Amino acid sequence: MAVGLTLIFGVMRVVNFAHGDMMVWGMYLAFVLATRAGLDPYLAFPVCAVALFALGVVVQRGLVDPIIEAPHEMQILLMLGVALVLENTALLIFGPEPARVRSPLARLAWEVGPLYVDVARLVTFAVAVVLTLALSLFLYRTDLGRLIRASADNHYGALVIGADVRRIYATAFGIGAACVGAAGALVSPILPFQPPTGLSLSVTSFNIVIIGGMGSLVGAFIGGLLVSVAESLGAVFLRPSLKELFSFSLLIVILLFRPAGLFGKRTP
Amino acid sequence: MTSRLSRRTFLKTAVAGAAVVTTPVTLRAQAKTFKLGAVHPVTGPLAEPGQACRLGAQMAVEAVNAAGGIKSKGGVKLELVLGDTQTKTENGRVEAERVVTQGARMLMGSFDSGTTNGMVSVAQQRRVPFLVDIAAADQITANVAKSVAEGQQKVQYVYRNFPTGSSFGRKAVQYFGEIFAEAKVTPKRVVLMYCNDLFGQTQSRGFLAAYKAAKPAWTVLEDDVIAWPEPPSDLSTEVSRVKSLKPDVISPITRPASAQILLPEIRKQRLDILGIVGPGSPGFYEAGQIAILKDDVEYAMVSNPWANFKNPRTIQVAEEYKKRSNGKTFDTNSGYSYDAVHVIADVLERTASLDDPDAIVDAIKKTSFSSGLMQYAGPIHFNELGDNPNAVTTMTQILGQKPVAVWPREAALQKFVFPRPKA
Numbered sequence: 001m002a003v004g005l006t007l008i009f010g011v012m013r014v015v016n017f018a019h020g021d022m023m024v025w026g027m028y029l030a031f032v033l034a035t036r037a038g039l040d041p042y043l044a045f046p047v048c049a050v051a052l053f054a055l056g057v058v059v060q061r062g063l064v065d066p067i068i069e070a071p072h073e074m075q076i077l078l079m080l081g082v083a084l085v086l087e088n089t090a091l092l093i094f095g096p097e098p099a100r101v102r103s104p105l106a107r108l109a110w111e112v113g114p115l116y117v118d119v120a121r122l123v124t125f126a127v128a129v130v131l132t133l134a135l136s137l138f139l140y141r142t143d144l145g146r147l148i149r150a151s152a153d154n155h156y157g158a159l160v161i162g163a164d165v166r167r168i169y170a171t172a173f174g175i176g177a178a179c180v181g182a183a184g185a186l187v188s189p190i191l192p193f194q195p196p197t198g199l200s201l202s203v204t205s206f207n208i209v210i211i212g213g214m215g216s217l218v219g220a221f222i223g224g225l226l227v228s229v230a231e232s233l234g235a236v237f238l239r240p241s242l243k244e245l246f247s248f249s250l251l252i253v254i255l256l257f258r259p260a261g262l263f264g265k266r267t268p
Numbered sequence: 269m270t271s272r273l274s275r276r277t278f279l280k281t282a283v284a285g286a287a288v289v290t291t292p293v294t295l296r297a298q299a300k301t302f303k304l305g306a307v308h309p310v311t312g313p314l315a316e317p318g319q320a321c322r323l324g325a326q327m328a329v330e331a332v333n334a335a336g337g338i339k340s341k342g343g344v345k346l347e348l349v350l351g352d353t354q355t356k357t358e359n360g361r362v363e364a365e366r367v368v369t370q371g372a373r374m375l376m377g378s379f380d381s382g383t384t385n386g387m388v389s390v391a392q393q394r395r396v397p398f399l400v401d402i403a404a405a406d407q408i409t410a411n412v413a414k415s416v417a418e419g420q421q422k423v424q425y426v427y428r429n430f431p432t433g434s435s436f437g438r439k440a441v442q443y444f445g446e447i448f449a450e451a452k453v454t455p456k457r458v459v460l461m462y463c464n465d466l467f468g469q470t471q472s473r474g475f476l477a478a479y480k481a482a483k484p485a486w487t488v489l490e491d492d493v494i495a496w497p498e499p500p501s502d503l504s505t506e507v508s509r510v511k512s513l514k515p516d517v518i519s520p521i522t523r524p525a526s527a528q529i530l531l532p533e534i535r536k537q538r539l540d541i542l543g544i545v546g547p548g549s550p551g552f553y554e555a556g557q558i559a560i561l562k563d564d565v566e567y568a569m570v571s572n573p574w575a576n577f578k579n580p581r582t583i584q585v586a587e588e589y590k591k592r593s594n595g596k597t598f599d600t601n602s603g604y605s606y607d608a609v610h611v612i613a614d615v616l617e618r619t620a621s622l623d624d625p626d627a628i629v630d631a632i633k634k635t636s637f638s639s640g641l642m643q644y645a646g647p648i649h650f651n652e653l654g655d656n657p658n659a660v661t662t663m664t665q666i667l668g669q670k671p672v673a674v675w676p677r678e679a680a681l682q683k684f685v686f687p688r689p690k691a
Contacts, residue, residue, distance in 0.1 A: 096318075102562075194315075
């Protein structure tokens with residue numbers, strides 16, 4: 001989830017406030033595939049990724065691209081608008097009830113000595129690791145990946161070497177949306193969702209990405225782990241109702257002492 | 269011949285003319301309506317119950333109008349002026365203002381206590397009688413009653429036909445004790461869990477206060493009450509903590525989304541308990557929830573306001589509701605909004621004037637309405653605080669994947685299953 005957000009910001013400097021709502025659409029797509037076609041979300045996630053890639057490209061080309069040079073506040077307003085449209089379209093189509101996808105895997109739990117292991121979360125974690133590694137390989141080992149990084153580092157430099165920056169931006173936005181589509185499908189058996197869920201997912205993503213460092217894939221991954229561990233420790237050692245206090249306190253500490261995040265680069 | 273035809277033509281023309289002259293009068297009489305502002309959270313996180321409330325109210329208005337409207341006032345029809353709080357507290361006041369400006373002469377709403385409080389100030393300031401259909405916080409009516417008693421305000425315009433937060437707690441403690449006694453068990457480790465929002469806090473406080481006052485034989489672990497931030501993304505840590513407390517009974521106060529995480533987690537972590545018995549909250553009984561939770565929610569009990577399915581009219585309305593809502597249950601939300609419209613229609617029948625809010629309030633105070641579809645302990649009437657003391661809860665249990673009233677005896681359709689069978 002956070003990897004997609006950080007990629008979009010890293011490449012285009014666009015703060016995607018519709019990120020959580022895109023994830024909710026990934027979840028609903030997994031829900032439709034499971035209920036209509038009997039496809040398990042752990043198998044259907046590539047389909048959701050492809051669908052969200054297409055949505056990402058359309059949003060980027062149709063809406064973001066025309067105002068890519070506009071001030072940040074205009075981009076933020078635009079993405080908030082996209083978020084509202086996505087949320088209310090989901091409300092019209094799927095209704096307001098919380099939904100969750102049923103999967104046999106989500107019912108499994110292993111007891112290893114005193115430890116309890118939720119199999120669905122373990123699988124989701126493993127797939128997230130694999131996807132993050134695959135994305136890193138793509139960005140560092142392929143020509144398109146290098147072009148994306150080049151465009152992120154220096155927009156004009158990329159233009160000078162003949163890169164089709166508009167196409168690269170659309171691809172990067174699409175990949176970011178595909179990440180969140182896959183993430184949505186993978187968590188759909190664990191996390192109940194309804195149209196307004198997008199906002200809280202966006203807030204969690206921003207928290208993770210700011211802690212990890214805006215624009216850093218490794219930062220997004222480590223940030224995700226840190227936030228989860230902080231919340232779990234908060235629930236154990238403090239009170240469960242205060243667990244979010246831990247993760248958002250971590251955010252404040254990071255902003256005070258490392259404003260660019262743990263793995264982010266300071267911009268001049 | 270010609271003369272006869274002329275006479276016939278004359279008669280036809282006369283009849284047609286009379287019809288033309290009289291018809292507009294009749295139509296004008298039929299067109300007279302009484303506007304009722306119905307404000308609910310139809311979008312946002314509480315859209316599901318909000319939409320249920322709205323549909324319940326719409327069906328009731330259609331039923332009243334189909335039966336001839338407000339007969340004592342020449343068949344005046346009810347007309348809903350709809351408002352949506354978008355589940356935002358500040359919109360309770362905004363939407364109430366809007367519907368009143370659009371001509372609403374009474375208000376109903378609004379499901380959650382925060383927005384309902386916002387509507388209260390509009391009702392009092394603009395002298396618009398307000399019947400709260402759903403909202404449990406005691407202070408909604410109590411604060412107005414107090415200010416009227418102290419002379420700060422002249423008239424109380426706010427009344428409620430729904431159990432208050434404190435009565436939820438009292439009834440839950442009573443039913444818990446009766447069910448445990450009937451099942452011949454005395455749980456010593458009841459663990460209370462709740463969603464940490466205004467609703468969860470109010471419900472848990474009401475339950476604990478009633479428990480302390482009742483001093484029952486069974487025991488709640490008062491120092492180990494567990495709350496989670498709502499909506500949660502994960503409750504595995506919370507359930508692990510509960511497991512370490514070795515509970516006999518888990519008593520959760522949930523929202524639909526948190527119930528979808530909590531109940532599967534309880535099964536996954538294999539808690540060995542007598543049962544799940546909630547003091548009152550959504551999440552367990554809705555058709556959509558049961559379809560998702562399946563066996564995880566089987567045998568779960570919860571004390572909630574519930575429809576009286578012993579009444580054939582309730583079954584009839586519930587069938588219609590099911591058709592119009594794509595298979596949903598006629599439940600707490602749709603039911604109380606349905607009843608609210610009928611109580612309002614009854615008030616309008618008896619009021620001396622539809623145009624005088626104080627006359628409407630006088631009629632509200634004299635209410636004694638026995639045709640409600642929900643489970644009541646007696647006729648709907650309003651006490652000195654403006655609450656209906658006969659609005660009570662019923663213990664329901666999921667049996668065979670359906671919510672069934674199991675307690676008290678007079679409301680029960682089936683015997684409860686407690687302790688639940690071992691998996």
